[in-house]
Amino acid sequence: MNESQRIKRRKFKNSIFHAIIFACTLFGIIVLAILLYSILNKGLRWLSIEFITNFPSRFPKKAGIFPALLGSLWLIVLTAIIAFPIGVGTAIYLEEYAKENRFTEFIKLNIANLAGVPAIIYGMLGLAVFVRALGFGRSILAGALTMSLLILPTIIISSQEALRTVPTSLKQASYALGTTKWQTITGVILPYSIPGILTGTILGISRALGEAAPLIVVGALAYVSFIPATPFDQFTVLPIQIFNWSSMPKREFQNVAAAGIIVLLAILLSVNSIAIILRNKYQIRMKD
Amino acid sequence: MKKIQFSSKENMKKREKIIKVFLTFLGTISIFTTLGIIFSLFEETVQFFSKVPIVEFLTGREWTPLFQPPRFGVLPLVLGTTLIVIISSIISIPIGLGSAIYLSEYAPKRVRKILKPTLEILAGIPSIVYGYFALTVITPIIKSIFPEVSVYNALSAGIAVGIMTVPLVSSLSEDAMMAVPDSLRLGAYGLGATKLEVATQIVVPAALPTIIASFILAISRAVGETMIVAMAAGSTPKMTLNPLESIQTMTGYIVQISMGDVPYGSIGYRTLFAVGALLFIMTLMLNVISRYVMRKYRRAY
Numbered sequence: 001m002n003e004s005q006r007i008k009r010r011k012f013k014n015s016i017f018h019a020i021i022f023a024c025t026l027f028g029i030i031v032l033a034i035l036l037y038s039i040l041n042k043g044l045r046w047l048s049i050e051f052i053t054n055f056p057s058r059f060p061k062k063a064g065i066f067p068a069l070l071g072s073l074w075l076i077v078l079t080a081i082i083a084f085p086i087g088v089g090t091a092i093y094l095e096e097y098a099k100e101n102r103f104t105e106f107i108k109l110n111i112a113n114l115a116g117v118p119a120i121i122y123g124m125l126g127l128a129v130f131v132r133a134l135g136f137g138r139s140i141l142a143g144a145l146t147m148s149l150l151i152l153p154t155i156i157i158s159s160q161e162a163l164r165t166v167p168t169s170l171k172q173a174s175y176a177l178g179t180t181k182w183q184t185i186t187g188v189i190l191p192y193s194i195p196g197i198l199t200g201t202i203l204g205i206s207r208a209l210g211e212a213a214p215l216i217v218v219g220a221l222a223y224v225s226f227i228p229a230t231p232f233d234q235f236t237v238l239p240i241q242i243f244n245w246s247s248m249p250k251r252e253f254q255n256v257a258a259a260g261i262i263v264l265l266a267i268l269l270s271v272n273s274i275a276i277i278l279r280n281k282y283q284i285r286m287k288d
Numbered sequence: 289m290k291k292i293q294f295s296s297k298e299n300m301k302k303r304e305k306i307i308k309v310f311l312t313f314l315g316t317i318s319i320f321t322t323l324g325i326i327f328s329l330f331e332e333t334v335q336f337f338s339k340v341p342i343v344e345f346l347t348g349r350e351w352t353p354l355f356q357p358p359r360f361g362v363l364p365l366v367l368g369t370t371l372i373v374i375i376s377s378i379i380s381i382p383i384g385l386g387s388a389i390y391l392s393e394y395a396p397k398r399v400r401k402i403l404k405p406t407l408e409i410l411a412g413i414p415s416i417v418y419g420y421f422a423l424t425v426i427t428p429i430i431k432s433i434f435p436e437v438s439v440y441n442a443l444s445a446g447i448a449v450g451i452m453t454v455p456l457v458s459s460l461s462e463d464a465m466m467a468v469p470d471s472l473r474l475g476a477y478g479l480g481a482t483k484l485e486v487a488t489q490i491v492v493p494a495a496l497p498t499i500i501a502s503f504i505l506a507i508s509r510a511v512g513e514t515m516i517v518a519m520a521a522g523s524t525p526k527m528t529l530n531p532l533e534s535i536q537t538m539t540g541y542i543v544q545i546s547m548g549d550v551p552y553g554s555i556g557y558r559t560l561f562a563v564g565a566l567l568f569i570m571t572l573m574l575n576v577i578s579r580y581v582m583r584k585y586r587r588a589y
Contacts, residue, residue, distance in 0.1 A: 010482050010484075010485070011482060013482070013484055014482040014483050014484040014485075017483075017484045017487075018390075018394055018483070018484075020386065021386040021387070021389050021390040021394065022390055022394070023386075024382070024383045024384075024385075024386025024387045024390060025386070025387040025390045025391065025395075025403055025407070027383050027387075027454075028383070028387060028406075028407050028410050028451070028454050028455070028458075029403065029406050029407070031410070031451050032406065032409060032410055034425065035413070035417070035418075035421050035425070038421070038424065038425050039417070039420070039421075042424070085314075086314055086317055089310075089311050089314035089315075090311075090314045090315050090317065090318065092311055093311040093312060093314060093315040094315060097308055097311055097312070098315065106319075107315055107316070107318060107319065110318050110319055110322055111318050112575075112579065113322070113572065113575060113576075114318060114321060114322060116505070116508060116571060116572070116574075116575035117325065117512075117568065117571065117572070118511070118512025118513075118514070118539070118567060118568075118571055119512070119514065120512065120514045120539050120542055120543070120564070120567070121325060121329070121512070121564060121567065121568050121571075122325075123542075123546075124325075124328060124329060124542075124560070124561060124564045125321070125324050125325045125328050125329075127328075128324075128327075128328030128329075128331070128332070128561075129324050129328055132552070149321050152317070152318065152321070153318070156318070180300055180303075180304050181304060181308075182303070182304055182307050206412065209414075210413075210414025210415070210416065210417075211414070211415075212414075212415075212416050212514075212515050213415075213514035213515055213518075213539070213543065216543055216546045216547060217542060217543075217546045217560075219546070239414060239416040239515070242416050242417075242420065243416055243419070243515065243518075243519065246419070246420050246423060246519055247519065254423075254424055257420060258420070258424075261416075261417055261420060264414065264416075264417070265413070265417070268412065268413075268414070272412060
């Protein structure tokens with residue numbers, strides 16, 4: 001084989017490889033398209049105002065998601081209220097206060113490990129601690145506390161990254177004016193890093209919105225025929241309602257489940273686009 | 289600001305101290321979370337092992353805790369999880385790595401800008417939606433090829449878990465490849481290497497520790513994935529590696545028991561925590577190994 005033939009072969013191999021990995025990348029996108037199409041195709045016709053405002057029913061035509069929708073709203077609002085201050089506070093502690101010692105290393109390692117614990121394990125923690133030991137029962141509060149612990153690592157890690165982007169020169173300028181540490185944090189560091197912090201928090205919350213497994217373990221109900229009014233009420237959430245409909249024998253319920261998924265995805269999409277808008281705003285500012 | 293100006297130096301110092309103590313307290317919450325997980329899992333697990341010998345649990349080949357006579361061999365559940373891990377890895381590892389190489393080495397900037405966020409959408413879709421997808425799209429496709437397949441089967445669930453973990457592999461691997469300095473690539477191109485040679489002989493080896501870590505993380509995610517297997521894999525714990533059969537995973541069992549009415553403190557309730565403890569140990573080990581590989585072998589440029 002002469003030199004030019006060899007080069008041709010190497011180039012040919014390259015083209016084949018190019019085609020294969022391009023197909024790999026397209027695979028994900030095609031699957032996404034099929035997934036969205038099949039859900040819209042099945043569920044769109046079942047979407048209506050009544051579907052949003054009705055209670056679940058034995059009859060597919062009358063079934064609605066109202067209690068699940070309210071349950072999800074209750075859950076993410078409470079989760080945000082609990083997880084946001086703890087997460088950001090922990091990040092501020094780690095980035096601005098903690099000394100570089102073994103204890104700090106241990107906390108960081110521990111957070112990294114918690115980020116990899118399966119969601120369902122948090123459910124078992126919630127069941128043993130919040131439902132049983134603290135006596136909150138199978139309530140929204142127990143669910144929200146469980147979800148808060150689940151998304152804390154996400155919020156902490158992304159807040160830490162956001163805090164790290166604050167230029168040292170800005171901090172030093174602030175300290176040079178004679179401010180205390182806390183004044184510098186609230187007056188300089190947080191305003192500078194808040195878009196990044198919010199992005200991470202929103203991503204964490206959108207995860208909480210889509211999770212079903214830990215709440216099933218905590219004991220959220222599969223069938224709810226009342227509107228949760230306080231954090232101590234029992235509840236269900238959209239993903240559990242969808243799970244419930246998907247496993248019903250009547251085929252029409254699959255379409256009802258698809259309609260539920262459309263609502264869930266629409267909420268997730270709007271929550272995530274807020275995150276993206278914040279991120280873009282943030283990136284522009286970094287360039288200045 | 290006004291208030292701060294009027295407060296005395298003493299007060300300010302006091303306030304700073306209180307804030308510091310409070311933030312330190314927040315910092316320890318994560319440690320309490322870990323302790324809480326360990327304590328709540330192992331308290332019930334110890335109770336469980338006082339009734340069921342640990343050897344029977346770990347080596348038994350039958351899992352029928354709620355039937356008469358009850359059998360507590362966890363191997364069928366472990367095997368079910370393993371089957372899901374194998375099927376999902378066959379999908380997520382090559383496709384994830386392929387996408388990563390394409391996006392990092394081949395894709396023109398404009399194409400990358402469109403494809404990357406689209407792949408990220410896949411990562412944000414809740415697992416319940418993938419479970420529904422497995423049940424209503426993947427299973428019928430499998431059925432048209434293998435008519436003898438059961439409605440609930442490991443293959444369908446495994447494929448869905450694989451699709452879900454593709455973005456995890458691709459985004460981590462791509463980040464690692466992007467971090468390989470251009471000087472290495474340019475050196476190889478200068479010697480007349482093709483893109484394929486640069487990608488497979490320069491970039492991938494340089495980024496290998498993180499790439500392997502991403503594979504292990506994908507496996508760990510598949511072990512802990514719950515809703516997809518609860519919806520599509522079935523609920524029949526079985527010693528089988530046949531992907532067309534209905535099986536049950538560890539997570540699937542936890543969901544099945546949680547949906548039903550198992551009285552608090554009963555042996556059925558305790559199996560929940562014994563299986564959970566095993567699941568926790570398995571994923572923790574995988575995560576520790578993945579971090580070790582990344583730390584130990586990562587080269588800094």
